[in-house]
Amino acid sequence: MFRKGNLSVKEFVAASRQIMGRLQKGDDLLLALTKECEAAGITLGEVRAIGAVSRARVGYYDQHSRQYTYVDLGMPLEILSLTGNVSVKDGRPFVHAHITLGDSDGRAFGGHLAEGTIVFAAEFVIQEYLSKERFERRFDEETGLCLWAGAKGLKSKEDENKQ
Ligand code: ZN
Numbered sequence: 466m467f468r469k470g471n472l473s474v475k476e477f478v479a480a481s482r483q484i485m486g487r488l489q490k491g492d493d494l495l496l497a498l499t500k501e502c503e504a505a506g507i508t509l510g511e512v513r514a515i516g517a518v519s520r521a522r523v524g525y526y527d528q529h530s531r532q533y534t535y536v537d538l539g540m541p542l543e544i545l546s547l548t549g550n551v552s553v554k555d556g557r558p559f560v561h562a563h564i565t566l567g568d569s570d571g572r573a574f575g576g577h578l579a580e581g582t583i584v585f586a587a588e589f590v591i592q593e594y595l596s597k598e599r600f601e602r603r604f605d606e607e608t609g610l611c612l613w614a615g616a617k618g619l620k621s622k623e624d625e626n627k628q
Pocket of ligand 1: 561
């Protein structure tokens with residue numbers, strides 16, 4: 466079902482196992498979630514979490530320069546929402562998550578969850594999905610990002626015709 470040209474980059478998935486748990490104080494939030502997926506052998510799924518961090522690092526993708534810029538938030542914050550997905554990059558489980566954080570005045574900050582976000586307390590749910598296709602991240606020329614391209618070196622009809 467994966468096709469180039471973004472006409473149909475989607476696939477039916479079926480809910481499978483779920484893991485629910487908490488991370489340890491001092492864990493790197495992104496690395497700890499990735500580790501949970503690796504330990505459970507989850508290569509496709511969805512991630513959610515709430516809790517608090519002692520500091521945070523979030524990214525913003527500049528669409529013109531095609532580079533991430535990072536914001537370091539060096540203070541305790543609430544995790545108001547963390548939502549993300551699990552797929553495969555370079556043959557390993559890869560967690561892509563976005564996070565919204567709240568400060569003591571009720572202000573919100575957020576962005577692309579980066580390494581360097583340190584857990585104070587965090588409760589997470591990982592929902593595994595099963596699919597006939599492997600959701601594999603590959604470099605995408607159009608955006609400069611690593612996006613889902615399908616697996617098994619899936620080729621579009623267009624690619625096949627070129628060969
Ligand atoms: Zn992102």
